[in-house]
Amino acid sequence: MQSKRNGVTLSRWTAAGLEILQRSNTPELKRYLGGIEDASRVLRRHMRYMTEVRPGIIEIFEVWSDGAPCGSVGYWQRRVRGSLAYETGWVILPGFQRRGIAVAAMRLVLDRLGEVARYPFVWAFPAVENGASNGVSRSLGFTLVGTATYNDPAGNPTSCNEWRHALSRQPLRVARKPCMSRRNLPVPAGG
Numbered sequence: 001m002q003s004k005r006n007g008v009t010l011s012r013w014t015a016a017g018l019e020i021l022q023r024s025n026t027p028e029l030k031r032y033l034g035g036i037e038d039a040s041r042v043l044r045r046h047m048r049y050m051t052e053v054r055p056g057i058i059e060i061f062e063v064w065s066d067g068a069p070c071g072s073v074g075y076w077q078r079r080v081r082g083s084l085a086y087e088t089g090w091v092i093l094p095g096f097q098r099r100g101i102a103v104a105a106m107r108l109v110l111d112r113l114g115e116v117a118r119y120p121f122v123w124a125f126p127a128v129e130n131g132a133s134n135g136v137s138r139s140l141g142f143t144l145v146g147t148a149t150y151n152d153p154a155g156n157p158t159s160c161n162e163w164r165h166a167l168s169r170q171p172l173r174v175a176r177k178p179c180m181s182r183r184n185l186p187v188p189a190g191g
Contacts, residue, residue, distance in 0.1 A: 008104035010061040010073065013049040017062050020069050021046050024091045032127035034156060056116040063092065063105045070096035073105045075113060075122060086113065086122040090136070102136045110140070110165070117167045125150060125160040137163035
């Protein structure tokens with residue numbers, strides 16, 4: 001899958017995605033995500049992103065702008081407040097931030113979910129202090145429904161905003177054939 005909007009392109013995760021993960025594994029970008037990861041964990045994450053592609057369950061994409069890799073975005077299934085839903089997340093590299101790339105990339109993800117979604121909602125859980133990610137959620141029309149404390153990957157409790165967005169499914173375009181019931185079957189000659 002490859003989608004484009006406002007100069008931003010989403011591409012399936014490839015070998016090139018490892019560079020995105022390595023460049024985003026900094027104290028600045030991992031501040032709200034449990035801190036930097038060791039090289040083996042980054043490589044495992046990269047391999048998982050390449051192999052765990054199940055539309056309607058999990059998809060992680062490379063984000064490109066003007067031909068350059070600039071981040072990652074995706075969605076995955078999880079249980080939220082007792083119901084199956086999607087969680088989404090994004091990382092945009094510092095040289096590409098504040099250009100609307102995260103919003104454009106997330107719009108593409110929401111379009112994709114409109115095609116494949118199994119659940120009615122997608123959630124984002126940025127840290128309360130993460131003004132940029134909370135701004136992206138607000139710009140996309142997510143609704144702030146509360147705050148909660150979550151344990152990040154390192155087990156550190158983090159106070160997060162709970163943003164929810166109702167997905168609108170694209171109507172199925174199914175060609176319908178006329179129903180052939182007994183009432184509208186051709187009458188045989190002499191019958």
